[in-house]
Amino acid sequence: MFIRDRSENGAVTIFLIVTFTVIFAFVAIFIDFARMYALQTKAEALTHAAARSLLSAFDKELVEQYGLFAYGETDENYIMSKVLQDNFDLAVRSDDLPLLRAKLDSSSVELLRPLGIYSVFESQIREEMKYKAPIDFALDIINRFKPMAQVMKETSNTVDLLGKLQKLYDKREAKLDELLDKQKKAALTVESLSSLLPRSPSLSLSDESVSGIPRTAADLASQYADYQSMVEADRERELLERVHGMSIGFYQLGASNIFSEAGRSIRNAQVKHRDSLANARNLLKEVSEINEQMKVIIEQSEQRSAQDGYNSVSEGQSTGGKENVVGNQEIAKIREQSRSLLLPDDLIADFKSDIDGQALQLTQLQSEMSSMLAEESSVMSASASSGSLKSVVVTASREVDVFLQKYVDHGSNNILEENAATLERYRSYDNERKQLENQAGAKLKDASNILTQLKELKNKLSQYQEQFDQLESYFSENRTLNQDASSAEGTEGSSLSQDPYDAGEDAMGSMDTFYGGLSGVMSGMSDSCFQSEYIANYFQYFDVSTLDELLKGSGTGKLEALSEQFAYDKQEVEYILYGFNNPTGNIAAAYGEIFTMRLAIRTMEGFIKNVNKGNPLLILVSALLYGVEKAIEDMVTLAQKGSIPLSDFMKIELTYKDHLRIFLFLHGRSDKRLSRMLSIIRMETGINPDERATYAKGEVTTAMTLWFLPGVAKAMGSVGALNGRVEGSRYYVDKQADFSY
Secondary structure, three states, X not given: OOOOOOOOOOHHHHHHHHHHHHHHHHHHHXXXXXXXXXXXXXXXXXXXXXXXXXXXXXXXXXXXXXXXXXXXXXXXXXXXXXXHHHHHHHHHHHOOOOOOOOEEXXXXXXXXXEOOOHHHHHHHHHHHHOOHHHHHHHHHHHHHHHHHHHHHHHHHHHHHHHHHHHHHHHHHHHHHHHHXXXXXXXXXXXXXXXXXOOOOOOOOOOOOOOOOOOOOHHHHHHOHHHHHHHHHHHHOOOHHHOOOHHHHHHHHHHHHHHHHHHHHHHHHHHHHHHHHHHHHHHHHHHHHHHHHHHHHHHHHHHHOOOHHHHHHHHHOOOOOOOOOOOOHHXXXXXXXXXXXXXXXXXXXXXXXXXXXXXXXXXXHHHHHHHHHHOOHHHHHOXXXXXXXXXXXXXXXXXXXXXXXXXXOOOOOOOHHHHHHHHHHHHOOOHHHHHHHHHHHHHHHHHHHXXXXXXXXXXXXXXXXXXXXXXXXXXXXXXHHHOOOOOOOOOOOOOOOOOOHHHHHHHHHHHHHHHHHHHHHHHHOOOHHHHHHHHHHHHOOOOOHHHHHHHHOOOOOHHHHHOHHHHOHXXXXXXXXXXXXXXXXXXXXXXXXXXXXXXXXXXXXXXXXHOOOOOOHHHHHHHHHHHHHHHHHHHHHHHHHHOXXXXXXXXXXXXXXXXXXXXXXXXXXXXXXXXXXXXHHHHHHHOOOHHHOEEEEEEEEEEEXXXXXXXXXXXXXXXXXXXXXXXXXXXXXXXXXXXXEO
């Protein structure tokens, strides 16, 4: 079986060959694997580098004018492939030992997230303003308004309280007047009885002869005995022999008229009193309810949630001084006087007692009148007793006199006049207050007329309307991109109330919102603040000196000569803020809102300067009148100088731009505001943000030739042991890189 002497030469060689082959195959596979992983790393780095290089082709105009980044107009695929190919070429030239010999197989780019998308735009604004906005806002706004926080809080609380009380007070007093009026009108129905029944507290009737037709109940009773004797005398005679027929007829005619008129009068008085006094009781009930409402409002006046913002701002840290505006204690004391506006409970009880007393007095009168009217049939038949008739007439006359003295006649005995005088003592300041209300209303009307003139001026600026129409078109396109089709037309700040109380409440309401917003900013910056400061820094605002002639009462003639100031690019901030699609609407809105803010601050001063007026409502209207007058003066000063002192108690200048910054912050962020900004950017640069991407998604495929055992590599790739793929003798790597501004 074995050949003993066969040669064994070459066995070692074969062994070495087999061993070397195994080692070579093993090493070869590792060499290709090393090259594959090296290609993975290089492809990853090149893809990211290419994506970064691609985004370096941003539009310089957007950056320079608005600090925004968006991809320019260069073909993105060209840049991507050029950067990649240059890198591969450089690698070939610089490698002394080219191990990879990789090549670019393909590349593609997808540009996403246009600048016109709200989230993208807001993100870039936030990035642009994250350092500048907090500093500028703290220095220019927070530091200026923080010292006024407490005094403005007291002003707001006082205007809120007294404004509510004023409305209820006037409503209550009107109901009291109506109540007394109903009592008076009901009482006047009894006055007609005085023409039938003589008025005398000590009436005495003596017998008289019948002479014509009796006109009063006194005539009726005085002539009754004579009438009765004539009836009895004629009763004994034959019909043709009766001599007193005419006198008897006259007497009976008068008696019938008197009884009929008296009955009609007392019935009318009864119905009128029943209805009027029922209404008076209801009115008094409403008066009592209003009085209780006023008590509740006074008790709750110190619990307003709006004052939390003022407190937070006052207690917060700032980079300014710590000195606060004084006067908050004086204003707080005004609210302490508010209870003087309440009616005492015993006064309301007295009014109720007087209504019941009037009803009872009429009941007594009605009873006596009924007794007198019951004599009619006896009188007509001449069967009554003369003494009894005189007695009921005297008693009825006395009741009429008592009633009229209490409720109709002028004098100290008139209960209704005494009640009216009592009310007037409580209203001792009302006449002066009403005069000041009228003055304040007239001043507010003057301010409102300026707004009206501004709005009407748009009809003479038709040459600029096309610009606003174009902005509206861009606005709509951007809203559609963001899946919102609402209109751009604004509504904020477009009118002034001509009621001083409503104007004051509106002004303080805006101040409440402002300080509430400031308290939020002091605890952390918000998008609203970032956007407000961005708009103020990058967009053009109106030259307020243009309004100088109008505010001085010179009309709109010179404004027309300065019509170019109403072009859209001269009022970009105002358009973004209010969104009116015409040349003057946004300016009018800004004027109205500045006036409202000045009214709030000047009203605070007015409280301090009128604190000793004696009546809280008089102090309120005096403060409002002062505020309106000074606010109008401030508007003129602002147009002339471009700035005004923040307050008489703080000589810090506040510019027109500062006011706009406040209103931008006050109104808060809104999607419409973002669309208006983007519309202006498109109008100014000709660049459509809706089409300019801010995000690049790049995909790159690189390839290299495998040196050893491509089949083995392919088999390993098929079972998921490789990243990439093997086709023939080539190995391919796909990489993706996403970058954004």
